[in-house]
Amino acid sequence: MTASDSGELDFWSFVELANRRLSREYGFRHQLATELLLTLNRASNIVTYDLEASVHRPRGLSWSGFRLLFVTWLAGPLEAKKAAELTGMSRAAVSNLAKTLVSDGLLSREPGARDGRSVLLSLTDTGHQEMVEVFRAHNEREDEWAGVLSPEEQRILIMLLDKLVTNRDQFDVRGRN
Amino acid sequence: MTASDSGELDFWSFVELANRRLSREYGFRHQLATELLLTLNRASNIVTYDLEASVHRPRGLSWSGFRLLFVTWLAGPLEAKKAAELTGMSRAAVSNLAKTLVSDGLLSREPGARDGRSVLLSLTDTGHQEMVEVFRAHNEREDEWAGVLSPEEQRILIMLLDKLVTNRDQFDVRGRN
DNA sequence: CCACGCTAGTTAACGCATGTACTAGTTTCA
DNA sequence: TGAAACTAGTACATGCGTTAACTAGCGTGG
Structure with missing residues (x-):
């Protein structure tokens, strides 16, 4: 039974x-x-x-807010388009989110030098401090989650998840935009 | 490089x-x-x-709409509470969603017999037909995705994902409501 | 060299999920 | 038995993400 x-x-x-x-x-x-x-x-x-x-x-951060700040933090000043790709959000979502993060003083937005249409996103000093701080807690929590698996198991899991999504050229996947 | x-x-x-x-x-x-x-x-x-x-x-179905109909389809008439647990949504989300699915004629909502507070969700005939139909396409697509992994790899992946989330009693996880 | 097509970003309308606060029914136990 | 604690479901306000339509800049080929 x-x-x-x-x-x-x-x-x-x-x-x-x-x-x-x-x-x-x-x-x-x-x-x-x-x-x-x-x-x-x-x-x-x-x-x-x-x-x-x-x-x-x-x-005071949303999950998406964190993700956008995270990629901006580590991948330097980024075009909004690139940030959308890396976070898996739509361009519109990045645009909306950036607006609120800018007004929170965490993100800075300046016109791209080479391409007049583009916008470069980067962290403000406050945003940078905030990310270092937040990520400390985030990373500890991640470790608690991942810790139930051995490093070996974690590597296998990453490998399999990766294989699942990267071999997807074999059929046409619907992605954002 | x-x-x-x-x-x-x-x-x-x-x-x-x-x-x-x-x-x-x-x-x-x-x-x-x-x-x-x-x-x-x-x-x-x-x-x-x-x-x-x-x-x-x-x-015309949202992802959440599908999930709610899916559990209702297979786990028979369900209390809203149970449906929320199985789909991982909040009770409020189930309530909202049920309202629209009922008005689409796919879902039926009747008062629970034993507990006067509860609501039993079940599929209408239309809803049932629709699910059989939709799931055919869904399952084919799932197979395309899963197909890049061998059955062996799929089983390992399931096992590892399961282990990741079921051993979580070791620390206190924040879940919905 | 300029018109057409393409691309980056933004805006608007909409849908959907959340938390909170509420109603109403149930259970507990003194 | 009856009051207090708890639970199921819902209404509401809010926030966020989506698509579609739009603006503006780029770049290509006639």
Whole structure:
């Protein structure tokens, strides 16, 4: 008797139940794929939510705000376009977000020298200090999460996740913009 | 010379650059954890975005709408609370979403028998047909994604992702509501 | 050399998720 | 039994991300 039979349904017994019904009642064939993507999605959401709630929100940053500041911090002054690519956001999202981060005094926006259309994003001094500070907490928390896996397992996981998304030229993926 | 040195910055050369700067310039120690969570987040976002854009949006469903219908479909009539747990959404999100899905004629909402406060969600006939239909496309797409990994690799990936999130009782994680 | 097409960024309208505060039903236990 | 604590669901205000339409600068080829 499984948890799903007893009425105590958690994520894993749901996955089990879903697999069973999808294959037996409906004849769908790619159970493992479903299980993989369900698990991937869930893991990412749980970790992200925890980091946002425990590290960033208390300091007044949204998850996206942090990501934008993070890439700007480490990849130097960046064109907005590039920042969008690196963070995986749309250009519009970067534009909106930059507006609020500029008014918070964390980010600075100046016209690009070579291309008159472009905008260069960089951290203000305050923004830089803030990132060093915030990342300290962020990195400790990351380590707590990753720490349940051995370094070996972490490397394998990174490798597999990477393989999952980089071999995607084999079919045409819908990406942003 | 790496891509990041040459100015052609993509996700991977950014991660490399970030690792270098975080450890050499700032002395942060948990590089692998950062890399893991960055990769996890990115993989999940890419796959999710693709599924939503290629399968669900064209049929008028949002990603969350699909997830709610999916658990309702397979886990039978469900209390809203349970649906929130299984999908990882907040109770408020389920409530909002249910409202629109009900008015789309896909979902039905009736008062729970045993508990007067609760609401039971189930699919309408239309909703059921729709899910069988939509999931066909969804599952094919999932298979295209998962297909770049061998079944063995997929199982390892699932196992590692699971381990990452289930051993989290060791520290107090911030979850939804 | 200039018109057309392309690209960077912004804006506006919209959808959706969140937290908070509230209503109402349930459970506990003195 | 009845008051207090708790729980399920919802309404509301807010914030953020999306797409689509627009502005403005770039660059190419007739």
